[in-house]
Amino acid sequence: MLDVNLRRDASFEFFYPALTGSLGWKQGDEEGKWAQKAIETLVKKLKKRKGVLENLQYALTHPNEPSECVTIPRSLDGRIQVSHRKGFPHVIYCRVWRWPDLQSHHELRSIECCKVPFNSKEPEVCINPYHYARVDYPGILWSTCSCCPVLPPVLVPRYNEYPVPQNNGEETDGRQTEPPFDASRPDVGTSGMQPVSYQEPKYWCSVVYYELNARVGEAYFASLPSILIDGFTDPSRNSGRFSLGLLSNINRSLTVENTRKQIGKGLHLYTHGGDVYAECLSDSSVFVQSRECNERHRFHSTTVIKIPPGGSLRIFSNRHFAQILSFTVTQGVEATYDLIRMCTIRISFVKGWGAEYHRQDVTSTPCWIEVHLRGALLWLDRILRQMGPCRNPISSVS
Numbered sequence: 001m002l003d004v005n006l007r008r009d010a011s012f013e014f015f016y017p018a019l020t021g022s023l024g025w026k027q028g029d030e031e032g033k034w035a036q037k038a039i040e041t042l043v044k045k046l047k048k049r050k051g052v053l054e055n056l057q058y059a060l061t062h063p064n065e066p067s068e069c070v071t072i073p074r075s076l077d078g079r080i081q082v083s084h085r086k087g088f089p090h091v092i093y094c095r096v097w098r099w100p101d102l103q104s105h106h107e108l109r110s111i112e113c114c115k116v117p118f119n120s121k122e123p124e125v126c127i128n129p130y131h132y133a134r135v136d137y138p139g140i141l142w143s144t145c146s147c148c149p150v151l152p153p154v155l156v157p158r159y160n161e162y163p164v165p166q167n168n169g170e171e172t173d174g175r176q177t178e179p180p181f182d183a184s185r186p187d188v189g190t191s192g193m194q195p196v197s198y199q200e201p202k203y204w205c206s207v208v209y210y211e212l213n214a215r216v217g218e219a220y221f222a223s224l225p226s227i228l229i230d231g232f233t234d235p236s237r238n239s240g241r242f243s244l245g246l247l248s249n250i251n252r253s254l255t256v257e258n259t260r261k262q263i264g265k266g267l268h269l270y271t272h273g274g275d276v277y278a279e280c281l282s283d284s285s286v287f288v289q290s291r292e293c294n295e296r297h298r299f300h301s302t303t304v305i306k307i308p309p310g311g312s313l314r315i316f317s318n319r320h321f322a323q324i325l326s327f328t329v330t331q332g333v334e335a336t337y338d339l340i341r342m343c344t345i346r347i348s349f350v351k352g353w354g355a356e357y358h359r360q361d362v363t364s365t366p367c368w369i370e371v372h373l374r375g376a377l378l379w380l381d382r383i384l385r386q387m388g389p390c391r392n393p394i395s396s397v398s
Contacts (some may be wrong), residue, residue, distance in 0.1 A: 003394050011235050035096045038082045042093065042127070045072050059130050060097060063310025069131060071124035078118070078125075089127045090118045097129040098311045101297065108132045130310065175249065196383050198322070206372045209244055211256045213363040217247040226270040228281070229369060231263030231349075244367070259366035262350045269371065274318030276373065278347065280307040287352040289362065290315045292342045295324065304354040315345055321376055325383070333387050336380070343376040 046052045059067035079086045088105050095102040110117030114131035186265050204219040220242040233245040265281035279287045294303045328336050350366035355357040
């Protein structure tokens, strides 16, 4: 999303375009300016060392191929300063070029081919972002099920002035929901709070594919924790792949057809510990609008984040959503209902949209998907049923 305009001479811009062309930050925001300054700081360190900038350029443009270490001298405390903010250099440049939501060096490990990783304590340290892999942050509490985090239940106010909504107790994935709250029960009071816990559904997400403003094909339901959404033609729906190349549209335009050809390996979506990650496997960027992710990073709610080839992003945090949900239920039914937008994530392939594009809305992009997070939607559904009626009905597949 960011096309950073660095203060650099014309020869640098011509020979090393990947240093600024692969950023995942939104242009003009505080983090984008910080990323720009981080690159300027690095260029000053590397430009007098023969071949090092070329090695970095190669690594950024060939993320799936082996590349050389790109090193800078290690400081006394191991950190460098960028715009009054100090941090470990490998974390800074992994954040700039691969993972905008990276928070700590504990989330990184070096890969085997790296000769001078950060933890080697050598005089030089490698900052090649593709010489590091991301690991789970050690802050999640686990239940006996390895895929499910322990989330505290949301305490829902008992509004006994509301009539009881009708509910047949059925859910779309075949499970039975809890019976609706009965306001006539003797133990109910307006000051009472009833816990509603998170439950993992059979399908953790559903994916719907669009071309411009037209839905194409049927929804894909993901039961496996890891799925691929690509531009190929795999006919199997049970292999963890959703191949968009299979889908036909008699009204498909030439622009859409050309964009579909560039999707290639597409997108890797996976869930772990209640969080959802997106990894760009395509040779072209993907663009993500996630209101929860934007809230977590204090971006504007409609911000669109660019994930460059080889990059990845945590696009949904269940723990953060749980915190928001716990607070919002105290604000009433309508405010809680609005959280449905946090449970839906929009992702476009190849072409972006938003403030920096002539395409202002996702429906103006040739190829895009809408991801519905069914666990969060089901949780929200059960909480809303407990709270009372809302002007707008909601279900886990809304």
